[in-house]
Amino acid sequence: MVSDGIVQYVSCGVLWLGLAVKGPDLIRHWRDPILRVICAVMALAGLCFAFGSPPTVGAINRISGIPNLAAPLTYAVITAYSATSLVLIVYWKGGPDVSRIARRLMTCYGGVLVGIALLFALGDAPVERRTDFDTYYATTPFTAEMIVLYLLAHLTAVTTTALWSLRWARQVRGWLRTGLITLGVGTALGAGYSVSKLTAVVAWWCGVDWSAISTNVSPGLAGLGALLTVVGILIPWAGPGVMAWLVSWRTYRRLAPLERALETVLTDRNLRLPRPWPSSAAALLIWRQTSINNALGYVDVLLDADLFARVHDTTFAATGDSEQAQAEAWAAAIATFVREVHATGLPTTPGGLRPVAPAPDAAALVRIARVLALADAAPPARPHQGSPSRDTV
Numbered sequence: 001m002v003s004d005g006i007v008q009y010v011s012c013g014v015l016w017l018g019l020a021v022k023g024p025d026l027i028r029h030w031r032d033p034i035l036r037v038i039c040a041v042m043a044l045a046g047l048c049f050a051f052g053s054p055p056t057v058g059a060i061n062r063i064s065g066i067p068n069l070a071a072p073l074t075y076a077v078i079t080a081y082s083a084t085s086l087v088l089i090v091y092w093k094g095g096p097d098v099s100r101i102a103r104r105l106m107t108c109y110g111g112v113l114v115g116i117a118l119l120f121a122l123g124d125a126p127v128e129r130r131t132d133f134d135t136y137y138a139t140t141p142f143t144a145e146m147i148v149l150y151l152l153a154h155l156t157a158v159t160t161t162a163l164w165s166l167r168w169a170r171q172v173r174g175w176l177r178t179g180l181i182t183l184g185v186g187t188a189l190g191a192g193y194s195v196s197k198l199t200a201v202v203a204w205w206c207g208v209d210w211s212a213i214s215t216n217v218s219p220g221l222a223g224l225g226a227l228l229t230v231v232g233i234l235i236p237w238a239g240p241g242v243m244a245w246l247v248s249w250r251t252y253r254r255l256a257p258l259e260r261a262l263e264t265v266l267t268d269r270n271l272r273l274p275r276p277w278p279s280s281a282a283a284l285l286i287w288r289q290t291s292i293n294n295a296l297g298y299v300d301v302l303l304d305a306d307l308f309a310r311v312h313d314t315t316f317a318a319t320g321d322s323e324q325a326q327a328e329a330w331a332a333a334i335a336t337f338v339r340e341v342h343a344t345g346l347p348t349t350p351g352g353l354r355p356v357a358p359a360p361d362a363a364a365l366v367r368i369a370r371v372l373a374l375a376d377a378a379p380p381a382r383p384h385q386g387s388p389s390r391d392t393v
Helices: 002-028 033-052 054-064 070-093 098-122 143-169 174-205 211-254 256-261 263-268 281-299 305-319 322-344 362-377
Strands: none
Touching (some): 002 033, 002 211, 033 070, 070 143, 070 211, 098 143, 143 174, 211 256, 211 281, 256 322, 256 362, 263 322
8 A cells, every 4th residue: 555655646746747847838927728738638637646555544544534535536636637637639720719629628527527526525435445335336326426427527538538549640741740659558558447436336236346456557557647648748848859959969978989089189179169058969069079170170281181172082982972072081180190190299380271171060070079089999909920010120
């Protein structure tokens, strides 16, 4: 029981952490209905986890002094969460009647919430039941109707959301398609929650005790369904940003060999800008690219132009790839220059000389860094066995 509570509280905390991240956007764009609904879904999903935890159920009942008050509160949160997910699909889909349809759905499910409250007040549930309330009171007047009402309302909302999401996913592409499929799977699992609960209730009406389905199977379906639903909602919003972060971070890491090769120039000539703080992946990438460009702007007139031309022509003749030939030529000229700097020191940039080639763009910098990384990783060449080395000549 305690472990279940911990898992549910952690899930609630993760969802509310995501809500906190979206909070500034919500404050700035309060009039955006889609943003409001997204935040409402995340908040209600977190409440579903928190209210469904047995420790929370016991605390609500104890503090209120009303046995099983946590039950209608939990049912109300679950119903509101499922209805809000359905409203979000309506707003995502758009159309001329989107506002009217959303208002009708909210009005309808508002009536369901009122019905849950009235039926609980009319019913009699004096014995606290933290985990099997649905089956224990499945035959109690008014309380049983309350249970069936919330389960049918939840099942209708999540089934409709799943069907609309999966049907719409066939018509779109990209992140929206991925989000809709994930949302559809999540709400389908949510439907499994209602079906398993209803199965246990109907079995109790028939005199069969299937309460284990309600207490053991339903919570897992509800938890996984809510998690996938929220993930599906967040994918279209967060997916492009996460991918941009990954691309920026990967490019930043891939440029490291080129920056290391130019370290002496950057340090001795104080060409590296201060490291940005706080540092996002995009800011770090710009910082590293700027440092590399500053160093190349200093050394491009000092590189061996003949070596650059020879390597370029040889590589191009072998591969027919002009971009690879440029990368190999830059890498060879830079590596040779660095070795000479370590041997003789850094020269002063003379005036009147022309660079060996136009400054490489961002993609070319990555190719140059890759050539340098491969050269660093290659084992040192050994003299051919049986032939004298240069040192013995």
